Amino acid sequence: MENRIVAENMAQLFQRAAEQYGDLPAFATRIKELEWEPVSFRQLYERGLNLATGLIDLGVKANDHVGLFGDNRFEWILSDCGIQLCGAADVPRGRDVTDAELIYIINHAEIKIAFAETAQLANRIINLKKELPTLKKIILHEESDSKAKNVLNITEVEEIGKKLRDKGDVQAESRMKAINPEDLFTLIYTSGTTGKPKGVMLSHENIMSQMKVIPIELNCTDRVLSILPVWHIFERVFEVYTIACGVCTYYTSIRTLGDDLKNVEPTFMGSAPRLWESLHQRILKRVKEAHPMRRLLFHTAYFLSKQYKSSLYFMFNRKLKTEKESSLLRIVQLPFHALRWLVVTPFYGFFNVAVLEPIRLSAGGSLKATVSGGGALPNEIDRFFNYIGIPVLEGYGMTETSPVIAVRTEYQLVIGTVGPIVEETEVRIVDLETGDTLYPDRSHPENGRGIRGEIHVKGPQVMQGYYKEKELTSNTIRNGWLRTGDLGMITFNNCLKILGRSKSTIVLLSGENLEPEPIEMRLTQSTLVEHCMVVGQDKKFIGALIVPDLGELRAKGIKAETLAEASESEEAQKLIRAEIKKVISPSNGFKRHELIQEFELLPETFKNGVELTSLFKMKRHIIQDKYADRIEAMYTNESTGGK
Amino acid sequence: MEFTTQLLYPIDQILLALMIFSIMFGMGASLTIDDFKTVMRYPRGILIGFLSQFGLMPFFAYGLAIFLNLPPAYAIAIILIGCLPGGTTSNMFAYFARGSVALSIAMTTASTVMALLMMPILLEFYTSEFTNALSAELQTAGTGTEFVIPTGNIISSLILVLVPVAMGMFLRAKSQVWAKTAEDTAGFMGIIVIIYLIGTAFARHSGLMLQTPINIYIAAICVGLLGFLFGFWMSRLFKLSPIFQRAISLETGIQNGPIAFAIILLSFAEPIQSQMLWLAILYSTFIVITSSFITLYYRRVGKFDYEIYKNTTIHNKLFGDEYVSHYPDGFLPKRIEHDPSQGFTPSQIREKK
Numbered sequence: 001m002e003n004r005i006v007a008e009n010m011a012q013l014f015q016r017a018a019e020q021y022g023d024l025p026a027f028a029t030r031i032k033e034l035e036w037e038p039v040s041f042r043q044l045y046e047r048g049l050n051l052a053t054g055l056i057d058l059g060v061k062a063n064d065h066v067g068l069f070g071d072n073r074f075e076w077i078l079s080d081c082g083i084q085l086c087g088a089a090d091v092p093r094g095r096d097v098t099d100a101e102l103i104y105i106i107n108h109a110e111i112k113i114a115f116a117e118t119a120q121l122a123n124r125i126i127n128l129k130k131e132l133p134t135l136k137k138i139i140l141h142e143e144s145d146s147k148a149k150n151v152l153n154i155t156e157v158e159e160i161g162k163k164l165r166d167k168g169d170v171q172a173e174s175r176m177k178a179i180n181p182e183d184l185f186t187l188i189y190t191s192g193t194t195g196k197p198k199g200v201m202l203s204h205e206n207i208m209s210q211m212k213v214i215p216i217e218l219n220c221t222d223r224v225l226s227i228l229p230v231w232h233i234f235e236r237v238f239e240v241y242t243i244a245c246g247v248c249t250y251y252t253s254i255r256t257l258g259d260d261l262k263n264v265e266p267t268f269m270g271s272a273p274r275l276w277e278s279l280h281q282r283i284l285k286r287v288k289e290a291h292p293m294r295r296l297l298f299h300t301a302y303f304l305s306k307q308y309k310s311s312l313y314f315m316f317n318r319k320l321k322t323e324k325e326s327s328l329l330r331i332v333q334l335p336f337h338a339l340r341w342l343v344v345t346p347f348y349g350f351f352n353v354a355v356l357e358p359i360r361l362s363a364g365g366s367l368k369a370t371v372s373g374g375g376a377l378p379n380e381i382d383r384f385f386n387y388i389g390i391p392v393l394e395g396y397g398m399t400e401t402s403p404v405i406a407v408r409t410e411y412q413l414v415i416g417t418v419g420p421i422v423e424e425t426e427v428r429i430v431d432l433e434t435g436d437t438l439y440p441d442r443s444h445p446e447n448g449r450g451i452r453g454e455i456h457v458k459g460p461q462v463m464q465g466y467y468k469e470k471e472l473t474s475n476t477i478r479n480g481w482l483r484t485g486d487l488g489m490i491t492f493n494n495c496l497k498i499l500g501r502s503k504s505t506i507v508l509l510s511g512e513n514l515e516p517e518p519i520e521m522r523l524t525q526s527t528l529v530e531h532c533m534v535v536g537q538d539k540k541f542i543g544a545l546i547v548p549d550l551g552e553l554r555a556k557g558i559k560a561e562t563l564a565e566a567s568e569s570e571e572a573q574k575l576i577r578a579e580i581k582k583v584i585s586p587s588n589g590f591k592r593h594e595l596i597q598e599f600e601l602l603p604e605t606f607k608n609g610v611e612l613t614s615l616f617k618m619k620r621h622i623i624q625d626k627y628a629d630r631i632e633a634m635y636t637n638e639s640t641g642g643k
Numbered sequence: 644m645e646f647t648t649q650l651l652y653p654i655d656q657i658l659l660a661l662m663i664f665s666i667m668f669g670m671g672a673s674l675t676i677d678d679f680k681t682v683m684r685y686p687r688g689i690l691i692g693f694l695s696q697f698g699l700m701p702f703f704a705y706g707l708a709i710f711l712n713l714p715p716a717y718a719i720a721i722i723l724i725g726c727l728p729g730g731t732t733s734n735m736f737a738y739f740a741r742g743s744v745a746l747s748i749a750m751t752t753a754s755t756v757m758a759l760l761m762m763p764i765l766l767e768f769y770t771s772e773f774t775n776a777l778s779a780e781l782q783t784a785g786t787g788t789e790f791v792i793p794t795g796n797i798i799s800s801l802i803l804v805l806v807p808v809a810m811g812m813f814l815r816a817k818s819q820v821w822a823k824t825a826e827d828t829a830g831f832m833g834i835i836v837i838i839y840l841i842g843t844a845f846a847r848h849s850g851l852m853l854q855t856p857i858n859i860y861i862a863a864i865c866v867g868l869l870g871f872l873f874g875f876w877m878s879r880l881f882k883l884s885p886i887f888q889r890a891i892s893l894e895t896g897i898q899n900g901p902i903a904f905a906i907i908l909l910s911f912a913e914p915i916q917s918q919m920l921w922l923a924i925l926y927s928t929f930i931v932i933t934s935s936f937i938t939l940y941y942r943r944v945g946k947f948d949y950e951i952y953k954n955t956t957i958h959n960k961l962f963g964d965e966y967v968s969h970y971p972d973g974f975l976p977k978r979i980e981h982d983p984s985q986g987f988t989p990s991q992i993r994e995k996k
Contacts, residue, residue: 020971022969023969024968024969024971025962025968028962034960038962038966219974220974221947221950221951221953222954223957250961263957263961264957265953267950290820291821291824293824294823297828297831347834350831353739354735354827355827357738358823366953
């Protein structure tokens with residue numbers, strides 16, 4: 001039953017949700033395993049109005065920037081609601097924000113009032129006071145009794161607003177009416193993988209355009225589990241979407257995810273590749289340890305499902321098509337696939353029911369689908385989950401496009417792509433060197449499908465620009481076309497395939513180009529490798545920095561207590577070398593210049609927020625700087641190179 | 644149609660016995676003591692289920708036998724099938740049809756126990772005219788014996804098949820992992836053996852499928868379909884919630900095939916054994932196909948009410964028993980708007996009234 005709310009801006013969305021969904025739960029907070037506290041749509045809106053009035057009283061003007069530093073919890077969305085209802089925009093960032101980032105963001109965005117999740121974070125901000133001339137007040141999410149000057153609890157601000165509203169204050173209501181579609185609803189600073197933070201300006205219009213493109217329909221009977229950082233646009237857009245659909249969002253954490261999946265039985269969730277990787281390994285491990293009979297049952301089920309699905313994909317034109325397919329060949333193959341499908345179906349039916357369903361249950365049994373974003377999903381893992389029957393809808397987007405550009409839908413689930421371009425959005429594939437449009441262009445065969453180039457995008461989701469960065473904005477957006485900096489191509493069944501970052505392309509001394517991502521992705525699928533980064537710009541050959549999986553090394557009999565010890569171990573070196581040779585080989589489709597010749601084992605792992613972004617993407621320049629000497633060592637030690 | 648040779652060779656009989664054993668063992672492995680307690684929690688559902696399983700089904704089987712004018716051996720076989728308790732397959736189908744699995748399991752459990760009492764009574768009641776016809780037939784053929792339903796044998800074969808069930812339950816109590824493996828293996832073996840039996844029957848008696856008169860096929864297919872249809876409408880008439888309707892419908896139509904094989908093999912002799920077996924094989928084959936389609940259908944029509952039910956139950960689980968889910972006006976379809984079972988706890992029921 002479709003009853004999605006259409007609104008012009010965020011404030012209107014909160015208001016209409018309160019009218020339409022009333023007492024249904026909107027957000028739920030975990031207190032104990034089986035004790036959660038719900039907040040209804042009406043309560044959220046009422047409290048939001050109080051908070052907004054309180055914020056106005058504290059001096060927040062329309063279109064002001066209000067800091068919002070914290071992680072997923074109900075008070076976060078309440079703060080967001082309050083900020084939207086008083087016509088301001090929020091500047092969100094997680095609790096792991098560094099001092100340098102705080103100083104840069106607060107000054108750059110001229111933040112006067114900021115929310116902070118914990119007293120500890122508030123104290124950090126207060127200690128930086130000298131460098132933060134604009135900041136006047138801090139509002140805490142968690143209740144605290146002993147507070148510094150100019151620090152308030154969120155409930156205190158609500159109380160101020162409530163008193164004013166009881167006396168007939170309607171400032172918040174009039175602020176709401178004055179919101180324009182092009183006004184900012186958020187200003188998100190992306191640390192990106194290079195350079196200083198950039199403030200991405202997203203308008204109400206931008207975010208509302210996204211409500212049409214999310215590939216799954218939800219209603220009041222659905223449940224969403226929130227695990228990714230909400231200040232990131234990818235999770236944020238789902239939170240907004242759940243409000244529009246009347247869905248209850250349950251806040252979980254890494255620590256309790258397993259239990260919460262079981263108890264909440266979410267029907268939908270936003271997820272990152274990392275989550276699927278760990279789930280994949282967990283399932284495989286369980287299968288490995290199981291009784292031989294069960295293992296046999298699983299492998300039979302997986303095999304049948306693979307046969308069933310690949311014939312189905314063939315028949316319904318959902319195969320990855322990077323090259324033009326001869327229609328004659330298709331006609332010849334069609335009866336074969338139809339026959340195989342017919343024969344396999346009854347057996348698949350039984351095994352799907354008896355063997356695959358319990359596995360799906362372990363991943364949260366009610367999941368209708370999940371959207372994966374914030375990084376590429378390794379092909380093998382992608383296929384695995386689709387074959388066992390959890391449709392993973394991989395999407396593609398960036399903060400600058402609030403965020404969705406393309407996403408797979410239930411009916412266009414082409415594995416290996418990020419699906420078709422979303423409605424009202426145009427995409428061009430542009431030649432990196434000449435700047436010519438390759439797709440869509442009639443002068444190329446098939447309108448330019450199957451040619452790789454940089455992805456440019458135009459549509460209602462494209463940001464207003466980078467805050468106070470005119471030059472950068474005009475470099476990034478030209479005539480409405482945003483340069484994504486990603487490489488891709490349009491497949492022959494009109495899906496977008498991502499081929500790596502144009503900026504991370506490695507050019508070897510010989511002039512040969514290569515994308516590090518596919519190699520890294522392949523290598524990290526090995527249980528021995530936790531992280532790896534491929535290097536080799538302007539060098540003779542490529543090398544890799546590798547963080548091995550300590551547990552797995554020890555399971556293979558290597559005596560090492562720490563990663564540092566392991567990196568010294570000759571046996572570990574040998575083991576990893578063999579693994580690289582096996583995995584990154586011409587028989588696995590790698591070209592000669594893509595073969596890793598040399599590697600270094602790193603003495604410590606990549607940490608979230610240091611070497612990795614909050615969505616587990618590697619910050620290449622940081623890693624490169626940190627291990628510059630080790631990278632150099634790989635290339636000076638010519639005697640071992642090239643073996 | 645006459646069977647000139649035996650339908651099953653000794654090797655097949657051993658295989659069949661093995662299959663019965665492993666399936667019943669698997670059934671036991673899926674049951675716990677709690678399932679028996681569940682029976683007490685759904686007295687209304689169980690009672691209506693009981694009426695439709697031991698009231699409707701045997702009656703329809705008898706009706707089909709009369710209406711289609713089946714030969715006595717087939718008539719007795721179809722009535723026997725009609726009187727059987729439910730099997731574990733129905734639990735799996737109920738799960739996928741978005742029906743109440745707990746009720747399905749409870750019904751399977753209750754009917755298996757009740758079968759010890761009900762089957763002999765029902766068989767005696769419905770088959771008398773056919774056994775008379777059979778005796779007359781045997782007399783004219785000159786064998787001179789009188790045919791009677793071997794009630795004692797039926798009860799002892801029922802008890803015999805309950806032995807592996809008990810063993811399965813014992814395993815379940817000891818190790819859940821092993822029990823799960825046993826359950827799946829049993830399901831897998833069941834499929835293989837059914838396919839093998841049909842295959843060999845077809846190969847050895849190549850004409851058998853063609854020779855079988857159409858009315859026997861109709862009987863084998865319709866007995867299950869009638870069970871689905873009337874199980875559904877009867878529970879709907881009694882205003883049970885949709886998830887119960889679907890569970891009772893499937894539980895009524897899907898009978899415990901392996902018990903039928905066991906009883907036929909252990910209690911009946913030639914010349915009617917082969918004929919009865921053939922009908923049981925046909926029933927077991929077609930029921931898998933028909934219930935798959937019915938399940939797919941239920942799964943589609945039941946999607947919405949099941950999601951509401953699920954969401955409401957989870958609200959109560961996480962927010963407390965007193966929590967009431969207020970869906971927007973017009974969101975709930977008329978059919979379930981005032982259905983107390985959509986809420987599980989007293990507070991939701993009070994609120995709806």
